[in-house]
Amino acid sequence: MVNWGVYEAYRQRKKRLTIDYDGLTDGLKKGIGIEVLTGNKWYRVPTDYGEKVRDNGEPINHNGSPPRPGEAKEPIDCLVVACKSNQAFNGIRSLKSRLSSNSTIMLVQNGLGVAERLNQFVFIDPNRRPNYLHAVFSHGMDKKDMYNVKYKTLGTTSIAPPASREITLAKPEDDTSWAPSMKYLTRLFTLTPSLVAFANTPTNVLMYQLEKLAVSSVIDPLTALNDCRNGDLLYVESVSRLMRLLLLEISRVIMAFPELQGVPGLEDRFLPERLRRLVVAEVNRTRKNTSTMLHDVNNRRGTEVEYLNGYIVRRGEELGITCVINYMMKHLIHAKQQIYNRAESEAIPIDSDFEMQDSSHLTGPQITTSLPPNTTKARQSMPDSSKSP
Numbered sequence: 467m468v469n470w471g472v473y474e475a476y477r478q479r480k481k482r483l484t485i486d487y488d489g490l491t492d493g494l495k496k497g498i499g500i501e502v503l504t505g506n507k508w509y510r511v512p513t514d515y516g517e518k519v520r521d522n523g524e525p526i527n528h529n530g531s532p533p534r535p536g537e538a539k540e541p542i543d544c545l546v547v548a549c550k551s552n553q554a555f556n557g558i559r560s561l562k563s564r565l566s567s568n569s570t571i572m573l574v575q576n577g578l579g580v581a582e583r584l585n586q587f588v589f590i591d592p593n594r595r596p597n598y599l600h601a602v603f604s605h606g607m608d609k610k611d612m613y614n615v616k617y618k619t620l621g622t623t624s625i626a627p628p629a630s631r632e633i634t635l636a637k638p639e640d641d642t643s644w645a646p647s648m649k650y651l652t653r654l655f656t657l658t659p660s661l662v663a664f665a666n667t668p669t670n671v672l673m674y675q676l677e678k679l680a681v682s683s684v685i686d687p688l689t690a691l692n693d694c695r696n697g698d699l700l701y702v703e704s705v706s707r708l709m710r711l712l713l714l715e716i717s718r719v720i721m722a723f724p725e726l727q728g729v730p731g732l733e734d735r736f737l738p739e740r741l742r743r744l745v746v747a748e749v750n751r752t753r754k755n756t757s758t759m760l761h762d763v764n765n766r767r768g769t770e771v772e773y774l775n776g777y778i779v780r781r782g783e784e785l786g787i788t789c790v791i792n793y794m795m796k797h798l799i800h801a802k803q804q805i806y807n808r809a810e811s812e813a814i815p816i817d818s819d820f821e822m823q824d825s826s827h828l829t830g831p832q833i834t835t836s837l838p839p840n841t842t843k844a845r846q847s848m849p850d851s852s853k854s855p
């Protein structure tokens with residue numbers, strides 16, 4: 467958990483994580499080991515920590531020495547990271563000393579480019595780098611509160627290692643080079659019925675991820691900039707025009723990806739018009755919702771924009787394709803955050819340790835932690851995304 471406030475909310479909820487399936491609640495009550503992040507260190511929380519009574523009402527006698535959290539240092543074999551891309555980068559960075567070339571990190575995000583940036587800035591030595599798996603989740607869920615989700619529509623979980631950027635047309639995709647922790651994690655997922663998980667090919671998983679990225683790269687910044695619900699984007703002529711321009715660039719970049727060359731049906735699948743239909747379907751499906759980027763901007767948190775539009779801009783640059791509309795979107799989001807922060811520079815609510823540790827320039831405006839408790843100050847955001855974290 468990313469701070470003690472999050473742990474306290476979990477404790478108040480009687481340590482229950484619940485999934486609501488059509489009114490039937492599946493509560494997971496016990497046996498979950500919890501670690502909490504504080505000052506860039508993870509602490510393992512003893513089961514009785516902060517408790518005076520057991521679940522059955524019996525008082526707990528700590529014999530004068532209540533259990534205290536100790537720093538968690540054990541190596542991690544398998545790590546599943548299902549938070550937003552900017553948080554994933556910072557969270558994994560804080561676990562660096564516990565991850566090795568025997569570990570596997572499963573990344574489950576709408577944004578792309580987390581593994582690349584981890585390799586560039588955190589796991590710089592290729593021989594000591596953990597393995598990665600990507601997972602794409604298509605189950606429909608609604609978050610009711612922090613520990614309670616409602617399961618809405620059946621989907622699947624598709625898993626694969628990252629696709630290679632080298633052109634490997636004739637090379638079959640096999641698992642002979644998979645580390646034991648990659649095989650273990652994949653088996654664990656595929657043997658869990660409710661996840662409907664299966665091992666897929668790297669290119670198939672990448673294409674699912676790119677569809678999600680295209681959809682989020684349109685809906686998230688447009689709703690965050692217009693401060694509106696997803697459904698408000700429909701039937702607005704100026705929005706439709708912007709949507710088409712964004713998707714023209716996104717489609718062009720994706721079709722030039724070296725790792726997708728030769729994939730049958732690529733041109734049809736990533737045609738701007740097909741992507742537009744995906745966006746409109748998602749806007750309709752989530753029309754009453756506010757997007758995560760709008761939430762983040764309004765709550766003065768870092769956003770995923772560098773892993774959505776920013777990813778397209780960076781991949782476009784590598785391929786010689788200039789993406790001015792996506793570049794403008796990401797800078798409009800950064801600008802909005804910087805303007806908010808400057809206006810409130812003496813009173814930014816700090817919402818979590820996680821964000822405070824987010825020293826990444828990727829997430830826009832930053833908050834310094836070296837000030838006295840009641841004084842906060844806007845951090846300067848770096849002018850561009852692609853230098854150092």
Ligand SMILES: CC(C)(CO)[C@@H](O)C(=O)[O-]
Nearest residue numbers: 682685686752757758759
């Ligand atoms: C807009 C969205 C619903 C697309 O799936 C998602 O990216 C979100 O909530 O930000």
